[in-house]
Amino acid sequence: MCIDTICPMKAFLIDQAIEEENFCNxxxxxxxxxxxxxxxxxxxxxxxxxxxxxxxxxxxxxxxxxxxxxxxxxxxxxxxxxxxxxxxxxxxxxxxxxxxxxxxxxxxxxxxxxxxxxxxxxxxxxxxxxxxxxxxxxxxxxxxxxxxxxxxxxxxxxxxxxxxxxxxxxxxxxxxxxxxxxxxxxxxxxxxxxxxxxxxxxxxxxxxxxxxxxxxxxxxxxxxxMGKIPYTDYHLYIQERFSQNKNTISLETATELQDLVKRVPESINTLCQHIHINHENTDITLTIVNTALQTLLESKTSRFESYLAHFSDSEQKILIEISRIRIIEKPQSIAFIKKTGMTNKSVSRIIKKLWDNGVITKQKEGYELTDPLLEHYIRLYRI
Ligand SMILES: Nc1ncnc2c1ncn2[C@@H]1O[C@H](COP(=O)(O)OP(=O)(O)OP(=O)(O)O)[C@@H](O)[C@H]1O
Ligand SMILES: [Mg+2]
CATH class of the missing domain: 3.40.50.300 (P-loop containing nucleotide triphosphate hydrolases)
Known part of the structure; x- marks a missing residue:
């Protein structure tokens, strides 16, 4: 076994700044x-x-x-x-x-x-x-x-x-x-x-x-x-690490995997790490990826729940509503406000707070949850 400091190992690392050998593209x-x-x-x-x-x-x-x-x-x-x-x-x-x-x-x-x-x-x-x-x-x-x-x-x-x-x-x-x-x-x-x-x-x-x-x-x-990492580059990165356990993944499945977590490198690594440690000698299919996502979310239940507990009921309601529709172009729209059951002012205030705190992000298409795994968790357990 290779000890990191002596012989840098290729791995799916998360929650830390990473070094050259694990940095893709x-x-x-x-x-x-x-x-x-x-x-x-x-x-x-x-x-x-x-x-x-x-x-x-x-x-x-x-x-x-x-x-x-x-x-x-x-x-x-x-x-x-x-x-x-x-x-x-x-x-x-x-x-x-x-x-x-x-x-x-x-x-x-x-x-x-x-x-x-x-x-x-x-x-x-x-x-x-x-x-x-x-x-x-x-x-x-x-x-x-x-x-x-x-x-x-x-x-x-x-x-x-x-x-x-x-x-x-x-x-x-x-x-x-x-x-x-x-x-x-x-x-x-x-x-x-x-x-x-x-x-x-x-x-x-x-x-x-x-x-x-x-x-x-x-x-x-x-x-x-910084733009998104090309699908093909991340596929090679995943394959290189999967092959340590003699697993394989096609470009097509690796692309679907990346899309599943909105191509966020840390979320890709989290999901891949979960697959990597639980499989050997396997061709990783989309069914395996989807099952891995479910078990990963299940294993993170207490972490996600204690994170969500930091938010007020109204804030949680908005997070759930955004997760349900995945992306909201206009949170001030009558339809969205109606779904939350709050006033226009409260919705605007909460959206600003969540955005300023990095919980939601604004893309060209609208606002979405920053953490794709949290979005999956809410969709699975809170809707
Ligand atoms: N190019 C990459 N190749 C592989 N993994 C990556 C890459 N970029 C980021 N990651 C993943 O993202 C995690 C966070 O990396 P880092 O802290 O450098 O990101 P950041 O953009 O500075 O994050 P933050 O927005 O929280 O400041 C890493 O631990 C790793 O899991
Ligand atoms: Mg940073």
Whole structure:
């Protein structure tokens, strides 16, 4: 048996950012990102929930950047659920320390940095002979160390000396902090010659930050969107893993399987993993796939039920109604409102809340549940 860290194994992984050996496709997005990084551009990466955004940027492109430039600095921050300026700054500060440690694993350096960041202004220098980073300390002229700008000045200190890359995940969560966007505008001005990739899992909130012409980050950066993985590529990916248990699957069945879970990579992996562990020497047919989906949902009953229990009765009613029709173009339509038995205002409020929280997603065709497995669960057990 192969242990992951020693010999990376091809598997159906879920609930985590994945590495190259388990990452399927997105070749054109990789190419676009590489090109933009080379040109030191600023990028906003859009993609639906669980489509591999974090894996692509952090584990593939970020790692590739470090391999191409052995002496480099990659700043990675995840801003999920930041709620205040204080939280935001402390998250960025922790991200700086973490990124610094990953980029320069020199002993004790990070502890020093940590101690110094709260009161002093460290300057990070690279020894021209050994290439080792070192710290020299000066008191900050203005006492502005608790600002986003201060952290970006430190990133800039490094960026002046070596190739650097800035990645900020779940960037849309700053939308809740009124003054944050202006601070980031000033911060990004400091690192304007460094490639920056911003990404997040709630596209509509992320795009609002850049679309509003009066907003501080109006028209900032260039957009890259992640599309769906071609059926044939995911078929090969599934077949490669199924063959470990001597199972086979035709392109036709693999296509139906992908459609069954709306081509969301994480849901495909969840379903395939369930099939993979329960079959050997089998030609996987559509009947097997459908049965596997039922048993998978059954095994997740308590997880789905405790998740649904977080929603009010009215919210659950709307989730059930959307699941029933799978996609709703106009939730304000009289027919939909009538089915929910609520007022127009309540429906609009709940739809906005579910959308902002990523529970439902808006596509060209309308609103739908973000998690295809939850939609199947509701259709099977709640309708
Ligand atoms: N290209 C891919 N190949 C195989 N599996 C993938 C791919 N992209 C995503 N996945 C699946 O999706 C899961 C989540 O990946 P990741 O966290 O990178 O997605 P994300 O788009 O950042 O998610 P979120 O919207 O929650 O931020 C992985 O654990 C894996 O199951
Ligand atoms: Mg992510």
């Amino acid at each position: 997105f070749e054109s997005e990789r190419e676009a990102l590489r090109r933009h990084i080379k040109q030191k551009n600023h990028i906003v990466l859009y993609g639906p929930r669980n489509f591999g955004k974090t894996s692509l940027v952090k584990n593939i492109i970020g790692k590739e950047f470090k391999q191409t430039h052995p002496e480099s600095f990659v700043f990675f921050a995840d801003l999920i659920e930041v709620r205040s300026m204080e939280m935001l700054v402390s998250r960025l500060r922790a991200a700086f320390e973490n990124s610094f440690r990953h980029s320069f694993p020199a002993k004790n350096l990070i502890q020093k940095t940590k101690r110094l960041l709260s009161a002093l202004r460290p300057e990070i220098n690279i020894d021209p002979l050994t290439g080792q980073p070192s710290l020299s300390i000066t008191l900050s002229e203005q006492k502005h160390q608790d600002t986003i700008v201060f952290i970006f000045e430190m990133i800039q200190d490094l960026a002046k000396k070596m190739p650097s890359l800035i990645i900020i995940d779940e960037f849309q969560d700053i939308a809740i902090i009124p003054e944050a966007q202006a601070h980031f505008r000033a911060a990004f001005e400091i690192t304007k010659d460094t490639p920056i990739i911003l990404l997040g899992s709630k596209n509509h909130i992320l795009s609002q930050i850049f679309a509003n012409p009066n907003a501080p980050l109006a028209s900032w950066g260039q957009d890259i969107s």
